[in-house]
Amino acid sequence: MRVPQCIKLPDLGKWLVMITILMVLGTACGSELPTRLPTAPAILLTRPPTPMVMNEKRSTEVAEVPTATQTPKPTPVVMPDPDFYLVLAPGIPLKMEEAAKELSRMAPQLFSWTQGQVVNGSIVKLSMNEGTPLAQWTYVIAAPFATVTDDVSLEEVMAGWQTGSNGLGNLVLDQETMDTYSSIWGSPSTNIQIVKSNELVDALWKGRPSWTIIPFDQLSPELKVLRLNGSSPLARDFDSTSYPLNVVIGVTGDADGIAQLQSNWTGPRSNRDPLKLTRVAMSGVTALGRATAYQMEIGGITNPGVIVAPVMQAADIAHVSHEVSFAPDCPYPNPIGDPIFCARDSYLALIESIGTDVVELTGNHVNDWGSHNLEHTIDLYETAGMKIFGGGRNLAQANEPALFEHNGNKVAFVGCNPVGPAFAWAAENSAGSRPCDYQAFYEQIRELREQGYLVMTTLQYNEYYHYQATPQQQADFKALVEAGATAVSGSQGHHAQGFDFYNGSFIHYGLGNLFFDQMDMLGTRQSFIDTYVIYDSRLISVELFTSLIENYCCPRTMSESERAQLLQTVFQAFWLKVSLFR
Missing domain, CATH: 3.40.190.10 (Periplasmic binding protein-like II)
Structure with missing residues (x-):
């Protein structure tokens, strides 16, 4: 039996429709010979009326949907206002600014760093050249x-x-x-x-x-x-009070704040602290024999040092490279004698008079009068309070550095003699200069640098009578820098030579004669004293004192034109373009 498909039912009252359908089906099943199911009339159903609830209020509450457990927010900590606001005037040096910020971090209850305008609160301000002095730049x-x-x-x-x-x-x-x-x-x-x-x-x-x-x-x-x-x-x-480029960083503002800043300040008070400063003067060849010694006997033992003494004495560590040994039996000097040198013991007074602190013994002539006289010479130096390096009573002592500590700066001196002659070299049981075992030399320099020393390194190199350094000389000196040398100085240089910079280190290939009798060439009369300025364990500058030897013995200060000529010549030996403003 086919169920009529045309019946459309409202959504509400579906149960009534189902009952009606079942009744129709039941009637049909009772007929023996069904012929055709008559079309049922359309049944219209209406939605049952919504029952009215009398005297009852409709609920307006919405059921809460469970949510995940939330961590209670912490109660904000209210920081009290600082006692003072810290302000910087334009142009304050960066190191001072960093120190001021650090103070505000370390003592936030006292100071708050600010770059904005302070509406309420006490101000302490770092200013340029005004207020209560805090630091000097x-x-x-x-x-x-x-x-x-x-x-x-x-x-x-x-x-x-x-x-x-x-x-x-x-x-x-x-x-x-x-x-x-x-x-x-x-x-x-x-x-x-x-x-x-x-x-x-x-x-x-x-x-x-x-x-x-x-x-x-x-x-x-x-x-x-x-x-x-x-x-x-x-x-x-140096007198900073009259120096035009000395800047005072002062504090202005609240009086109590100024006092608190002064007492709590841990930043720098200066960028030039004399207690961090060390000056090292290094000189060229000294050989107190022959015509030099003769002039000393005539004009006075200490006379050759009169001009250079103030330069050497202004250094905290003064270096001399004396190539000649003292000998008790050294004869009265012959001004035109052969190049076999000795010095009379009394000549030590010259080396003392200029303020020598350390003596280099790498010279080619230290054993001209026998190694026993070099031992005697070392005794004299040590008795006078001078340190030695580059030579010794034996090879072990010759290999030792001369070490200094001054104002927190550690300075080491090392040197060697690569050219001999062989009889000048120290041996296991005999005195002499230090031969150059380069690998051991490099390793020593590295170790000293690792220990915090600024390493002043010297070479008693081949002698050249021109201002330019040879390519091999440049390579050998630069190898010492690669090992860690702070500065490399050519102790062999009877003739003044030029300069170089390499990997941040300073090289002077030859300083010229300090006290010696070579008067036949201008280049052997010209001489340098290099003063290395060390600040806070760092080489920051090199000053050049220039002199000209007179009368076979005595360096004098160069005139302005003589100095300009020498500087231009040695600078142009390496740098073609030189600033000549005078």
């Missing part, structure tokens, strides 16, 4: 090392600030120094070249002639410090 005028000029005036510096250049060349600054001096001198010329601080040295050398203003503690040997109005911060007797 020293700046210098510097140029590439290959610069002949030694002095500059404040007027010339100000002209460069206002125009971007002066007789020294173009002014190059890093941003920090530009900001500092802009706050002091006002806006500078837009022609000034601004570079990153770590690119300053390269920019100066590439842009020669050029110059800069730089914080004292950021100096490097590649730069030459120029005296400003006759004063140099490198000098031992």
Whole structure:
């Protein structure tokens, strides 16, 4: 039996429809001979009325859906306002700024670092050249090392600030120094070249002639410090009170805050602390024999040192390379004698008079009068309180460095003699100079550097009578730098030679004669004393004192033109472009 498919039912009342269908089916099944199911009339069903609830309020509450357990938020800790707000004026040096920030981190209840405007609260401000002094910052005028000029005036510096250049060349600054001096001198010329601080040295050398203003503690040997109005911060007797580039960082603001800052300040008080400064003077060849000794006998034993003594004595460690041994039986000197040298014991007074602290014994002539006289010589030096290196009573002592510690700076001296003669070399049981076992020498330099020493290294190299270093000489000296030498000095140099920089170290291939009788060439009369300036365990500068030997014995200060000629010559031996402003 076919169930009618046309019935459409409302959604509500489906149960009534089902009952009706069942009744129809039941009736049909009762017929014996069904012929055709008549079409059922359409059944219309209505939705049952919604029952009315009398006097009952409809609920408006919504059931809560369970949620995951939430961690209660901690109660915010309200920090009390600091006692003082710490503010910095424009141009404050970066190291001072970093120290101020560190103070606010370490003592937040006292100081809060801020760069914004303080509406309520007490202010303590670091300012330039005003307020209660907190620190002192020293700046210098510097140029590439290959610069002949030694002095500059404040007027010339100000002209460069206002125009971007002066007789020294173009002014190059890093941003920090530009900001500092802009706050002091006002806006500078837009022609000034601004570079990153770590690119300053390269920019100066590439842009020669050029110059800069730089914080004292950021100096490097590649730069030459120029005296400003006759004063140099490198000098031992430097007077900062009258120096034009000395900046005072002061504190202004709340009086109690100033007192708290002064008592809690752990940052730097200066970028030029005299207690971190060491000066090392290294000289060239000394041989107190022949015509030099003869002039000493005539003019006075200490007479040759009168001019150079102040230079050597201004150093904290003064070096002499004496190639001749003292001998009790050394005869009265012959001014035209042969090159077999000895020195009379009384001549030690000259070496003492100039303030010698360490004596180098790498010389070729130390055993001219026998190794027993070198032993006697070492006794004299040690009795006089001088240290030795580069030679000794035996090979073991000859290999030992001379070690110094001064103002927290550790300085080591090592040296060797690669050329002999063989009888000048120390042996296991005999005195002499140190032969160059280069591998052992390199290893010693590395070890000393690892121990924190600045290693002053010397070579009694082959002698050349010209300003240029040979390619092999350059390679051999640079190998010592690669081993860790802070500076390499050519002790062999009767003739003055030029300079070089390599891997951040300083090389002087030959310093010339200090006390010797070679008067036949200008280059053997010209002489250097190199003063290495060490600050806080770092070599920051090298000063050059130049002299000219007179009367076979006695160095004198060069004239301005003589010095300019020598500097130009030795600089051009390595660097073709030299700043000649004078």
